[in-house]
Amino acid sequence: MSVLAARGLRKSYGALEVVAGVDLEVAPGECFGLLGPNGAGKTTTLKLCLGLIEPDAGTIELLGEPVPRRAREARSRVGVVPQFDNLDPDFTATENLLVYARYFGLPGERMRERVPQLLEFAGLAGRGEARINTLSGGMKRRLTLARALVNDPQLVVMDEPTTGLDPQARHLIWERLRRLTAEGKTLLLTTHFMEEAERLCHRLAIMDRGRIIVQGTPRALIAEHIEPQVVEVHGPGYEAWMERARTLAARVERAGDTVFCYAEEVGPVLRSLAGQSELAYLHRPASLEDVFLKLTGRDLRD
């Protein structure tokens, strides 16, 4: 049985269909990523799945409960890390955990025993008495993650868990999320960091304009949708060189002042660059980001 199964989800705001027919299935124990540019409908999809808003059409089953009808029962076994930090600024770290546990109806004595573990998980051991406004961005995020675990949930839903964090803080969050999957928890996260999705997610779906365009494992998506090798080229005279490159690579794209050459075999491209010392280039294997940009386009989304 799947942890989350959504079929034919639709949600419109006025004339704008934000979620336009989404099917989603998350299996127990996996880390599932929902990727997409800003405004793709990721957050709305999560809110629908949690029963926080009602879909215009479609069915949702979360942990065996029909949503939104029995969303309350379903949410009692789910942990949520929201996109915007909403720790309670009036409380200390410990109080945040204790007060949040009350919303689940968890008894205070048992929570007091669990608080040290949760603080340790957040990397805040011994900082239980700290006020929220004295914590760094990374600490707040980790505390928010620990807060989502007060009810020992089967599924943790995270909306952009590392947005706005520095690389060190991000790596620490990733390490914690891997710890959670190792413990058997199911994770559902949205992100627009391809590196994050590639490192963490067993499976992912790329969403754009309210629809899921593709889904699969990161490797399968790369293998299926993009040539395995990439050469990025930039520097003076790149435009002239690009015209020649079109005959050397399967696909040549330009974004700003950089040329991207995609091919099975990039030997010819590299050889043609050999004499062009003014051009800087980078040869790398194709990544999820290449798939993402190919499928959702290179236009700016605001």
Add this chain to the structure above:
Amino acid sequence: MKASHFALPQPSLRWVAVWRRNWLVWRRLAIPSILGNLADPLIMLFGLGYGLGALLGEMGGTSYFAFLAAGFAASATMYAATFESLFSAFSRMHVQRTWEAIVNTPMTLDDVLAGEWAWAATKALAAGVCILVIVAAFGYTTPARAIGALPVIVLVGLAFAALGLAVNALASGYDFFSYYMTIVLTPMLMLSGVFFPVEQFPGAVQAAAKALPLYHGVALVRPLLAGELAAGFWLHLAVLGGYAIVGFYLALILTRRRLLK
């Protein structure tokens, strides 16, 4: 606006967790908060009660101080309920996103609003009790009569907390609240018989005053503090109860419209 926004309130007992959250915050600030609750109405009460009272002598068959004290017990309750359900609730709803965090748990928006309603009414009760304690301490009423007035204070608190939450659901920012305070509450304070009997106004104004919740609160509290039951006791009670219940339902509809989209 969707049909589901009009569903009858379906709070669970979990709303108590919201009340306790607010209580835990307030407990630390209790002393400055109580002093703040007390200072403003007391300065007004003693200033006007003794100053104006000396000139006016009696009003409505009692000393002016006792007359004013009964009015202030109701109006202080009104203001306390209003401040909590406007500014404080708005901080939790919009600025701190506390409500958003709460509805990610097995809580619903109905639970959150019920908890906030009960909490604002509790703070209002505390403000009303402060005034009643002073009034009794100065011998303008007896402790038993003051206790008898408490159910009315609770009802006034619930009515204005509900109205405040409805206004909160419409607010774009803190500035929005000054409209409500200036256009609604200040005239209501003047029209409801807090400072002088409503009978001073022309008939049409008196009739309009009788539609205001504060008028009914004052009309109930003043006789109770004098050891009497107001004429039309049940009608006054029904109007206040109506404001509380209809007001809460309205607040719920407007808040659902704002947040459940």
